[in-house]
Amino acid sequence: MPKPARDEKAITPRSEDYSRWYTDLVLRAKLADYSPVPGCMVIRPNGYAIWERLRDALDGMFRDTGHENAYFPLFIPVEFLAKEAEHVEGFAMECGVVTHSGLEPDGEGGLRPKGELDSPLILRPTSETIIWHMYGQWIESYRDLPILINQWANVVRWEMRTRLFLRTREFLWQEGHTAHATADEAVAETLTILDVYRRFAEEWMAIPVLTGKKTEAEKFAGAVDTYCIEALTQDGRAIQAGTSHYLGQNFAKAFDVTFQNESNQREHVYATSWGVSTRLIGALIMCHSDDQGLVCPPKLAPTEVVVVPIGRKDEDRAIVLPVVERLREQLAGLRVKVDADPKQSPGFKFAEYELRGVPLRVEVGPRDVAAGQVTVARRDTGEKTALPLDDNLGTAVRGLLDDIQQALYDRALAFREQSTHRVDSYDEFKQILGDEGGAGLLLAHWDGTTETEKRVQEETGATIRCIPDGGEVEEGSCMVTGKPSRQRVVFARAY
């Protein structure tokens, strides 16, 4: 059944099907595309540009906190994975494994793997094992510590159910791996990074996040403690946006990495690891965007301002284009794109740059020039205002970008607050959660056992997202078992 032309050009509205809206947006905004290999994605220039901004900002923050970059290989000997018991259990099932090298004709016009490797290699699902193998060779004394290394890399996890940016079989991320002489120092490192992640989410992505500790069931395979930043999407689901792990001496013991301390005693090294991935782009989309497409915070937007000159007749262009040039000078230093392509209509361009999430659009037409102004449209609110074409224009535009950055954060925070519920009984919990879909964050008492946590997950689909930091001590009783609890934890359905 043919729909009206207008509908065919729009993406699926959120109210109709949130998950289709998300996929439509990613594809139509040309952020990413499906790959011929199921579960993998191609990150297209529009999406990769966001990743680059995000990466560069984080990279600066890592450097500011004393870290340096390095690169470890994609291939890991399979026996490395076996060395840390919990780690194996967590990752064995989702490892891609390389068993052959070379190809030969299969006799049917195709190719088949040729030489079987003596020992299979795994594609890193994360790099703790190979890194700790190397650290074992690099660390002898406390004088070699700490080691504060980060790497930007791809990793492979053979997931069964995938979604663009949120869960793919190969994804890009950064993984920090640090080695310390004391537990205190390693824990401090874990928390330093957690704070970097929190600040990054809030200040760059304009996403308010909860920070906290994961439960035993949710923590990283091989960690002593996993800390996380957890965000809330518009459809009321929690999304883990970053994790920072205190690994204790688990990997040092597995790889026998020891150092001599100042009193000449041998001790196992203390470790941390921490990471954020291209999933952040998924979180960004789900937190801010609307039915018109991507809404990108100015600080992360590859293009902050798009200038659309209006009018194709030569006399119109003669009036408009000089003004555009003047604008370009006033906006120097900002990421500005001027789209003067005469083959596309202004209306098309408006819709297109809204789809792509450009925070601010400046329209310059003959009517504006005649009135000594330009028309400025905010992506976050859709609001159009006229700005006088004078020497303050550059300042005004910069001010608007700052406003948008702040407004996005404020809006997301208000939404989170309004979507957070304190619940005291399991009945109330189930009622608020409903049968399916996101239902916000539920703060409830929990008895601290994995059994109860699993039961809640099986019965409601909600998981404990974190035991929040700075949570007030409040004597209570577990909503399920009635056993004592001293703090509320955060439950939600999650991505």
Added chain:
RNA sequence: CGGGGUGUAGCUCAGUUUGGUAGAGCGCGGGCUUUGGGAGCCUGAGGCCGGAGGUUCGAGUCCUCUCGCCCCGACCA
């Protein structure tokens, strides 16, 4: 791997009931007219109808086999 669905143009799909020249919308190329919210008209290009076998004078359509993909269940940044 268990349950359900679906394969026809780049995309979304009609056509299959009742076998008879391969279709529409969007997108794409060219031309003219257009330009303040996804422009209009004209004109083109584009298909091994998932694959193999069969029935038939004739198969997108009927029969058999096969393959791919999608959705739902166990895992997950």
